[in-house]
Amino acid sequence: MKDFSAWIDSGDRIVLRAKDVWKSYDDGAITVLRGVTFEVIKGQTVALCGPSGCGKSTLLHLFGGLDAADRGHVAVNGIEINRHTNLPRLLRHEIGFVFQLHNLIPDLTLEENCLIPTFAAGIDRKEARARLLDLTERTHLTHRLGQRIQKLSGGERQRTALCRALMNKPKILLADEPTGSLDEETSGAVFDLLLDLAATEGITLLMATHDRSLALRCDQLLEMHDGIIHEQIVSR
Amino acid sequence: MIFLKLIVTNLRRHRIRSLISIAGIAFSVAAMLTVVTILQGAIGMFSGILSSDSQIIVFERNVSDLFFSSVPAAAIDRIAALPTVSHADPVLFGIVSSADHPIITCFGVTAADARIRKATWIQGERGDFAKHSDDVVLGERAAEFLHAKLGDLVPIGHGTFHVIGILKTTNGFEDGGVFMPLGGAQSFFHKEGTSSVITVKLRDKGDADVFKAQVKTMFPSLVALEDAEFTRSYSQFRILKATAWAVGGCGLVLGGLGVANTMIMSVFTRIREIAILRVNGFSSLQVATMIFGESAVVAMLGGALGLLSGALLLIVLKQVPALHGYVDVSMHPAVMLVVILLALATGIAGALYPAAYAMRIRAVEALRFE
Numbered sequence: 001m002k003d004f005s006a007w008i009d010s011g012d013r014i015v016l017r018a019k020d021v022w023k024s025y026d027d028g029a030i031t032v033l034r035g036v037t038f039e040v041i042k043g044q045t046v047a048l049c050g051p052s053g054c055g056k057s058t059l060l061h062l063f064g065g066l067d068a069a070d071r072g073h074v075a076v077n078g079i080e081i082n083r084h085t086n087l088p089r090l091l092r093h094e095i096g097f098v099f100q101l102h103n104l105i106p107d108l109t110l111e112e113n114c115l116i117p118t119f120a121a122g123i124d125r126k127e128a129r130a131r132l133l134d135l136t137e138r139t140h141l142t143h144r145l146g147q148r149i150q151k152l153s154g155g156e157r158q159r160t161a162l163c164r165a166l167m168n169k170p171k172i173l174l175a176d177e178p179t180g181s182l183d184e185e186t187s188g189a190v191f192d193l194l195l196d197l198a199a200t201e202g203i204t205l206l207m208a209t210h211d212r213s214l215a216l217r218c219d220q221l222l223e224m225h226d227g228i229i230h231e232q233i234v235s236r
Numbered sequence: 237m238i239f240l241k242l243i244v245t246n247l248r249r250h251r252i253r254s255l256i257s258i259a260g261i262a263f264s265v266a267a268m269l270t271v272v273t274i275l276q277g278a279i280g281m282f283s284g285i286l287s288s289d290s291q292i293i294v295f296e297r298n299v300s301d302l303f304f305s306s307v308p309a310a311a312i313d314r315i316a317a318l319p320t321v322s323h324a325d326p327v328l329f330g331i332v333s334s335a336d337h338p339i340i341t342c343f344g345v346t347a348a349d350a351r352i353r354k355a356t357w358i359q360g361e362r363g364d365f366a367k368h369s370d371d372v373v374l375g376e377r378a379a380e381f382l383h384a385k386l387g388d389l390v391p392i393g394h395g396t397f398h399v400i401g402i403l404k405t406t407n408g409f410e411d412g413g414v415f416m417p418l419g420g421a422q423s424f425f426h427k428e429g430t431s432s433v434i435t436v437k438l439r440d441k442g443d444a445d446v447f448k449a450q451v452k453t454m455f456p457s458l459v460a461l462e463d464a465e466f467t468r469s470y471s472q473f474r475i476l477k478a479t480a481w482a483v484g485g486c487g488l489v490l491g492g493l494g495v496a497n498t499m500i501m502s503v504f505t506r507i508r509e510i511a512i513l514r515v516n517g518f519s520s521l522q523v524a525t526m527i528f529g530e531s532a533v534v535a536m537l538g539g540a541l542g543l544l545s546g547a548l549l550l551i552v553l554k555q556v557p558a559l560h561g562y563v564d565v566s567m568h569p570a571v572m573l574v575v576i577l578l579a580l581a582t583g584i585a586g587a588l589y590p591a592a593y594a595m596r597i598r599a600v601e602a603l604r605f606e
Contacts, residue, residue: 105509116518
């Protein structure tokens, strides 16, 4: 395993930190993470690459507070994620999630889906609507605002999921195979959009992906295998 | 707005299930409302009989039913002579049957009784009452079902009576009842020298406590109660009210189980959706509020539908000849409010477990199964 100390920053620039993180399922029968340690600096785009089951998604879930580590420390913006952390606040203001499957509510319209996080966070309706119009314009979805999710294409759904994740202006975006269910062309377009939005919004992006070519377009690439980080590539 | 949309969307998603739950609550509310309203109407009318032009009822202490009460004639005279009393009227209650009607209420009263003095006489002369012990005056509905008119001889119970008048009264019991001269009634029911109750009108309402104390001192075996006091404490009324609320309550419990079933299914079938909401910042409290919101909408819609159908049912019942005039079918706002609140409480109670389950859903597990 390579030494990452060269790129590990210190101080308040570190927004995501994992230190000796272990995680297993089925009462320890399946160990997914085996002492993972890494840090992500504010504004970076970082890709987690590796085969299925290597622990990429689990790591994202730990950072999002959706799951808890068995051992080790997971911190977001310097605050350790544990059962005492105010997770709803974290998910409302600090972190946005994008999944491989869009995870939108099919009976609601694009607009209604995107407004869910703003309702959860108690954001003013006018402000939320303005943000929605801004994001949908940038993702070319304005004309689809009133459409139900069933009527949207795969790419439109994933762009909608991206809009929803960014509605509350999170500082961190966790993306779990965001282009995994899309064809190559659409996948490229959605990824371009993802990087563009992350850059313009100043968001730190941590993304799990199988696609090494997309991963290489991020600032950092962390290659995972069997629950540990084997290789780190600094692209930019 | 989004919150409401989430609630409505889920109810619309499973329309049939939601409608069945709403119908369950509606039936429960309608049943409770109908039973309670009819019984309260009946109680109100019975109270009305007792409180006709009077404020206080005197009857035998510790009797379970006024029909078993026995007030001696001596008490009537002494009570009437009290300076606080304006007038005191003895009433003897009895129940008989005829060929077609198993229950006919008989009132043994004096000519001075307010029912005789103040009622509208459709046929006959007020002054003829109590001239002969076998004379009777019929309520309008009693005259109908006994097929009797002025001057007829009608069989009532084991006797035959001469109809000397027909009264019109707004009280269903009186309208379907038979008024006998007190002496004739005492003889007919083998209760010579007694009455069931004495209804008393005081010269000054403020003397009620003084009067009650006087009765207690003079006649330890009797009790004097103000009308409202009597309605509240009379064991028969309390049993009837408790039965009505219990029957209605059972209906609501069944309705609540229907809501619980719907809400449990609702939560089980959208675990993933709830997980999505959690990932998007919903707190467990917001999730629970959404589940309670759904059950509250079901309960309120069911409650409103139940009120409407209960009102329609009461109107239909009012037209049934056998019940005509017997029950006051006007719905009391307090009863409506209580019924609606009970429906709401039932709906919320039905959502307790589903809400608790929804609060415990772990997003990571729900989202893993893509």
